[in-house]
Amino acid sequence: MHKSTPCPRWVAGWAISLFALLAVVSASSANAATFANPIVPADGTGGTADPSIVYRSGFYYWARSLNGNSIAIAKAKRLQDLGMAPQIVVYTAPSGTPYSKNLWAPELQYLNGQWYLYFAADDGNNANHRMYALQASTQNPQGGWAFRGKLAPPTDSWAIDGTVLQKDDGSLYFIWSGWRGLNDGFPQRLYIASMSNPTTISGERVEISSPTLPWETEVAAIQEGPSVIQKNGRINLVYSASASWTDSYKLGLLINTDGHVLNPASWVKKSQPVFVSNPDAQAFGVGHNGFVKSPNGKQDWLVYHATSTSGAGWAGRNIRAQRFSWRPNNTPKFGQPVAVGAWINEPAGSPGDSHLRFEAADVSANYLRHARGRARLDANVTPIEDSLWRQVPGLNDPHAVSFESVNFPGHYLRHRNGEVWKDASDGSALFKADATWRKRPGQGDGAGVSFEASNFPGSFLRHRNGLFYSEALGTPLDRDDATFYER
Template identity: 35%
Template structure:
């Protein structure tokens, strides 16, 4: 858990500040949460079972296109839907199958789909029937509005400076230039794969210099195997963030990140800075193991970035992890720190996606727990401290309960003195009642929410001196204190 922040401001000061804000908003006819609130992302994990290395591409036609590695390693599949959750049950189409002999005849891995200059392109890796480990990168080109029914042709192998093990091609555009990034074994370097970047002359041909961006050397990059693979880029806040996967494909698998400034020379390795710790890793509390090979997409309304990745819901694997079929595609919202860097949090538990509760009258503060005490706080870098699943109320009767993300089985509840804590469910009737609330329209704004105690009518979850209580609400400031925006 994160350190306790500086002491809260005196109650009198922030009551006056809140009244000033509310009066100003009333004068303009606006609500504090209306202008900038991003609606809560609501998805259920896992999205698709037995699909690894997943990529989701949102196209201008309003569809999300999904592709991933299948456990048989023998074909490339696509599905589409107008919502992310809809991909879970969308029918799947095989657009290409492995060759019966020769190259592209084995280990069909990690497809990615992109729309470039009016045509569809799928990047993928494949071995050969005479050497399944002769993995190389290949490209398909598709013509037609819908890639599920497009005509596909093979554009051949992407040639790099070395005829060696290479995979996980991805592409992005920065400052008007299209780049290819990929993983490869370089002769003379004792690693399994490193990361590389080059410009593209066309979607299947690199041109000019090839740059090695990083070699796996850190402890978390070299568990089981020395691996840096599966690169992908998200561009925000004047920066490029390149995530990649490291270590063996079991519970050691995790995400690292390189960062470059927009407008810098992306073909210079010195433009990229490596994070010294993984940004996303296995989490025993949430039951998620080996998260990796991610991509990024956006929510349906475009307001939220979405992290797409695979993992398993168990740690121990019998035999080679590549022969275990149970990597699942998952989604979760990607948050952003105050300094403009991404905050991945932890792999969330299976089931409903958690939310954050943003204070209505202090919109830079979120409900979080600190040593189990509930409060509102700014800049919560330990993201999962401020994430809660809104689940069916422990006490039933149409109520809801708020379950901690990083402490599953712990719920936001009122203690006998009215203080709100995140406590472990002890199974008693008293706990079930204390942890159950009715979710109401926000007392200060109908576009937000408030949580009324199921046991004590008229008492609401609210903050006072930045600490959370379950108390009666009797005035304008109290209504604002008891109102939250779901994000």
């Protein structure tokens, strides 16, 4: 059986591990160019696992499973800030379907100018796990998504951990972990099939690898979590082996030798694992990795989950990141896991802070700012800090958002009597509710964002005559005034 279990909803008082907290402190101190692992602490009975992170247009996006039936996406300008960013639920599987339950390991990808999400789910029976696809409605992955159906070859068997390989010639291939038959169980093998588009498998599956080596079968015979990285025409497929619920979890590598990805003989397995547990670094059960670029595009980063203590199992999984290098043959060289708490230079080109500005969609170069406590829309804001906000998990709902002033820490954007102000938090339930907003696709432009008052459904943050209000939207002009671009 696969390693993932539903991750429960975060609560407002979620605990941050000591070293994650140190990383936060470092990010806001003079030594802002370093961070420490883990970047996301363990969360709930299933831990925080199977990281899928994409960097695009100035932001890192991280997709995760929630409650066994939903997918949330967090967004931050810096990789190390993803654990502090609001996790916006973008999809909840409808009940009573073959994909209502046990939603595992969502994979976020940007292909051919569009965002896609791939996930495994079932109807409550593990043997019925299959892969499914979503497509974003806009260029905003925290916005709307459309369900595109099941991805399955003619031989339709148990399938999890799907990802898409796009070759340099643009051709697409789906790679996943599966069973040979309907009820085989272990071993889990790796399969590939051609695709006619990012949501359609167009050919029969081909088995490209099976767990045969001792380190792949140490606890259970498993190959899963495939992740592709290419360099100078070389296709590398990194996978997770053995049992994720134990310290034996590790990474292996398949190398494609000639570009014929549908030919099993063209894939060569490394005889030894390429990334393993390191007790001295408090890194146990390392696995289910992904890859992401630095903001300047010049560095490659490995993201993966591990536990900080031996035998912690699924519940102890947290997310970590570290830079890796390349061998002369264009295969990745990961080295050893970096120790928990060790300072790491942040990805090259990262901004000094993860603050945001909110530009009005209908008034170019005008931004949400505070002036004498009132929320206003202005151009040429001086000082610029008056228009900088930290988007944090909602004060009364971690899957909504609150806006903390950069130059007035502890002050938040809140509505009162229909007007919007920057006020100091008094810690009351009313303040927390008034300062919490639900992030929605832009009401006037789906590529932007809008914010609905958490405690007044249908009432949105909008500007009018240079001031901000929380109001219902009745006209196209209202909807435009309630739409913003995150900068």
